[in-house]
Amino acid sequence: QWSTPFGSGALSQSVAVGAGRVVALGLYCAEAYYAGERRGDERYGAAASDFERFVRDVVASAGVNTPVGVIEAKPDEPLIHLRWGLSGRVPVLFVINEEPRRAVTLQLTGEWARAADHGLRDLIANTTFVAGAASAPEPTDAVTIALPPSPWGVHVLVPAE
Known part of the structure; x- marks a missing residue:
């Protein structure tokens, strides 16, 4: 049923x-x-x-805006899971890619766009990714972050400071 x-x-x-x-x-x-x-x-x-x-x-x-999204997701591709929250007062973003060999581009708005002002550091790879301006007609505060493939398909991102 x-x-x-x-x-x-x-x-x-x-x-x-x-x-x-x-x-x-x-x-x-x-x-x-x-x-x-x-x-x-x-x-x-x-x-x-x-x-x-x-x-x-x-x-x-309902008026809820998600501050993090995947730009190039396609329905016929493996999923990309996004989870975000705080560890104490530090914003943390988990990106889990079901296809580890695939790069992914994220769009960040609001608090996450501000958190990425100096880039986002991947705690697993110990690499910093720099945010770029999003193209119109995206929200005016939107930025993008391009993540390369990772060996396990996982990125754990925090603001680089």
Whole structure:
């Protein structure tokens, strides 16, 4: 059972709750997406970017902006996972590339663009990467960081100081 429409027949509904919203889905879209990915089923490859776009659009419509993104991601390529947060007061960005031999370019905005003012240092490779200006029509504070392939497909980045 992959799809269970609501009484109205809709597969998704957005309902205001207090100062926020609840987005309810009457289908197992993420499970179908990941099941197809795990099996390498090419039928899911074409829709993979649609699911990711849907999630991104729901989050963006709530006014949430992600400060870190992958510029050249393509739906038919292995995934790049981004995780960011703080270690004490130091911003830390984990970049996990399912294809270690692939370079990746990130776009940073807001606090992460400011954190990259003097570049980002990879704690694993002990290398500093310098930020460059993003091209229009990106947010005006956006910068990019180009990361080369890494032996394990992992970069752990902190502000270079």
